[in-house]
Amino acid sequence: MFEPEPVTLPASVGPAAVRAIETTHLLTPGKGRISDYDFTLNPYRGCSFGCSYCFAAFFVADDLQRAEWGKWVEVKVRAAEALRHRNLRGKRIFMSSATDPYQPLEAKLELTREIVAILGDAQARLVVQTRSPLAARDVDLFKRFQFLRVNMSVTTDDDSVRKQFEPGCASIERRLEAVERIKAAGVRVAVCVCPMLPMHDPEAFGKRLTRMGVDAVTSGYFHSGDRAFAAGTRDRARELADEQGWTYEAYSRCRAALRHGCEAYGSSGAAFGPV
Numbered sequence: 170m171f172e173p174e175p176v177t178l179p180a181s182v183g184p185a186a187v188r189a190i191e192t193t194h195l196l197t198p199g200k201g202r203i204s205d206y207d208f209t210l211n212p213y214r215g216c217s218f219g220c221s222y223c224f225a226a227f228f229v230a231d232d233l234q235r236a237e238w239g240k241w242v243e244v245k246v247r248a249a250e251a252l253r254h255r256n257l258r259g260k261r262i263f264m265s266s267a268t269d270p271y272q273p274l275e276a277k278l279e280l281t282r283e284i285v286a287i288l289g290d291a292q293a294r295l296v297v298q299t300r301s302p303l304a305a306r307d308v309d310l311f312k313r314f315q316f317l318r319v320n321m322s323v324t325t326d327d328d329s330v331r332k333q334f335e336p337g338c339a340s341i342e343r344r345l346e347a348v349e350r351i352k353a354a355g356v357r358v359a360v361c362v363c364p365m366l367p368m369h370d371p372e373a374f375g376k377r378l379t380r381m382g383v384d385a386v387t388s389g390y391f392h393s394g395d396r397a398f399a400a401g402t403r404d405r406a407r408e409l410a411d412e413q414g415w416t417y418e419a420y421s422r423c424r425a426a427l428r429h430g431c432e433a434y435g436s437s438g439a440a441f442g443p444v
Contacts, residue, residue: 193248195212198209206296206443208263213275214229218337259292294314299322304349323345325365357444359440388420
């Protein structure tokens, strides 16, 4: 019986400790806000980007891991192996709902790249959600799909704001350069200003996205419920927002300016729905 070679993992990447997990559970039926998808797919657990507002920490069952979100990553080392035995032709898949598939560790491991290749061979209908310019590395694979869209999260037009809320992430310019590379390859691209953070000139930003020819643009405020910053938006993001007067009213004004400048601006379904 064939046994895959063991994967050699680094002990850490940036501030995050890394370890392997042997689970073959990779596909989760879509539900809730992404119920239009057949499956969500997360190659990793945890995320070394560790954004201050990240709602994904809310879904971690372990209290310590939830508190230390951004300081650990678990690698599903048997993920690709498990996918090879599934019939995924035409299945609508959202990657990823609770991690970034192109976080820094991916540059070394290429686990997401292997998964994308398998899904391309199967002709699944794939939406990739990321905030990493590393996604542009895989344009050769993206072009194999009949139905695929890359959603790039770009939360603000101001790098000083980005450094406060998401210091572990790539600059705005690097993300937009990746969007241009992916779009130039003939691949559908959406820009998700979600959650929108304080912006310097949202109308000018919208006009730039229009010139780039992106297929869809949407925005959103922090996840909220019956109290401010519910659904896992963490205290540090709330503190930063309060310091900057970033209220829902301020967001609404920026959203209106972004929409005014951007021909591709639409409802969240245009960017987050299946392709």
